Amino acid sequence: MSALLQITGVSKRFTRHPNLAERMLHAVGGPDATQTVHALTDVTLEVARGEVLGIVGESGCGKSTLGRIVSGIYMPSAGSITLDGKPVARDRGGAAEKLTTQVQMIHQDPFASLNPRIKVGQTISEGPHHHRVVPRAQVDTMVRDLLGRVGLEPSYAGRLPHQFSGGQRQRIAIARALAMNPDLLVLDEAVASLDVSIQAQVLNLFLELRRELGLTALFISHDLGVVRHVSDRVAIMYLGRVVELAPAERIYNDPQHPYTRALFESIPVLGTGRREFHPIKGEIPSPLNPPPGCAFHPRCPHAGPRCRVEVPALSPAAPGHGVACHLNTGGVELAA
Numbered sequence: 563m564s565a566l567l568q569i570t571g572v573s574k575r576f577t578r579h580p581n582l583a584e585r586m587l588h589a590v591g592g593p594d595a596t597q598t599v600h601a602l603t604d605v606t607l608e609v610a611r612g613e614v615l616g617i618v619g620e621s622g623c624g625k626s627t628l629g630r631i632v633s634g635i636y637m638p639s640a641g642s643i644t645l646d647g648k649p650v651a652r653d654r655g656g657a658a659e660k661l662t663t664q665v666q667m668i669h670q671d672p673f674a675s676l677n678p679r680i681k682v683g684q685t686i687s688e689g690p691h692h693h694r695v696v697p698r699a700q701v702d703t704m705v706r707d708l709l710g711r712v713g714l715e716p717s718y719a720g721r722l723p724h725q726f727s728g729g730q731r732q733r734i735a736i737a738r739a740l741a742m743n744p745d746l747l748v749l750d751e752a753v754a755s756l757d758v759s760i761q762a763q764v765l766n767l768f769l770e771l772r773r774e775l776g777l778t779a780l781f782i783s784h785d786l787g788v789v790r791h792v793s794d795r796v797a798i799m800y801l802g803r804v805v806e807l808a809p810a811e812r813i814y815n816d817p818q819h820p821y822t823r824a825l826f827e828s829i830p831v832l833g834t835g836r837r838e839f840h841p842i843k844g845e846i847p848s849p850l851n852p853p854p855g856c857a858f859h860p861r862c863p864h865a866g867p868r869c870r871v872e873v874p875a876l877s878p879a880a881p882g883h884g885v886a887c888h889l890n891t892g893g894v895e896l897a898a
């Protein structure tokens with residue numbers, strides 16, 4: 563079966579332009595302070611129709627950048643993104659022009675993502691109305707139906723966002739995304755700003771909708787517990803690259819990459835049964851200047867000489883389980 567979403571060799575570089583002082587310094591012979599952020603490097607992933615792929619990694623590893631490229635908000639610097647074989651965006655004067663309404667993104671902050679002056683019914687119907695997804699006469703019924711689906715009273719359509727709690731606003735954001743009848747949802751830290759008990763309710767709603775509607779989704783989170791709960795497969799990212807990719811249960815029961823293992827050894831969040839990222843020995847290197855070879859080598863207890871010069875490719879450790887580590891291919895001299 564061919565994938566619904568195909569991410570092929572995607573890289574993203576951001577240029578950080580020098581400020582005035584740096585430009586003046588450069589004009590009189592100082593260094594050029596223009597810097598390049600290596601946000602994503604050579605990411606290849608696919609998502610089958612009906613599948614939920616979890617994307618996990620520490621802050622700054624490129625998760626949101628990937629979500630935005632998949633959603634057609636950014637163009638990649640290299641590589642391609644297709645949905646059902648068609649590009650999601652094209653380059654128009656250096657900016658991305660979105661070519662599809664079939665990818666809908668749900669963001670972290672339910673407070674920022676809804677217009678405070680627009681009634682939620684209108685917020686939900688705006689997209690379908692604009693893109694003529696639903697005949698005008700059916701819009702009200704659609705809004706009521708969607709509110710019901712996300713567990714809200716249909717009569718709430720006439721209310722403004724400030725009348726809702728954080729969890730309810732995230733339900734509204736989900737209803738707004740579903741209104742476009744998308745092929746793919748991109749959820750970027752969709753429950754991160756909510757209290758743990760509310761997180762569980764919104765995650766359960768997502769699972770319920772998934773069952774009913776057969777949703778396909780990219781589920782981005784820094785929280786290993788949240789991702790485990792909802793994903794079929796999980797991709798672990800480190801400094802802009804995918805370092806491990808496997809069915810969720812395999813990642814959690816038999817992690818292979820030294821970075822993934824270090825994550826699981828990190829401290830659970832007290833009283834919640836969940837694990838978030840906690841500092842692993844050593845600093846995360848800067849994406850302005852990623853280490854050569856395996857980007858994890860400055861922090862890896864197994865790093866050998868090859869790791870410092872050669873980037874490990876994501877290669878199979880078992881069927882359906884990819885690991886980007888020289889240990890996997892038997893090619894590392896273990897450090898003493």
Ligand SMILES: Nc1ncnc2c1ncn2[C@@H]1O[C@H](COP(=O)(O)OP(=O)(O)O)[C@@H](O)[C@H]1O
Pocket residue numbers: 576577599600601619620621622623624625626627628849
């Ligand atoms: N628009 C942007 N301009 C410059 N740098 C950016 C931009 N967006 C993200 N970055 C940088 O790219 C890297 C990856 O960021 P991001 O994708 O937001 O990571 P995550 O979502 O995993 O925390 C970070 O170093 C971040 O500072």
Ligand code: SF4
Pocket residue numbers: 819820821856857858859862863864865866869874886887888889894
């Ligand atoms: S390639 Fe080397 S440095 Fe990188 S994770 Fe594997 S053993 Fe560690």
Ligand SMILES: [Mg+2]
Pocket residue numbers: 625626627751
């Ligand atoms: Mg992010």
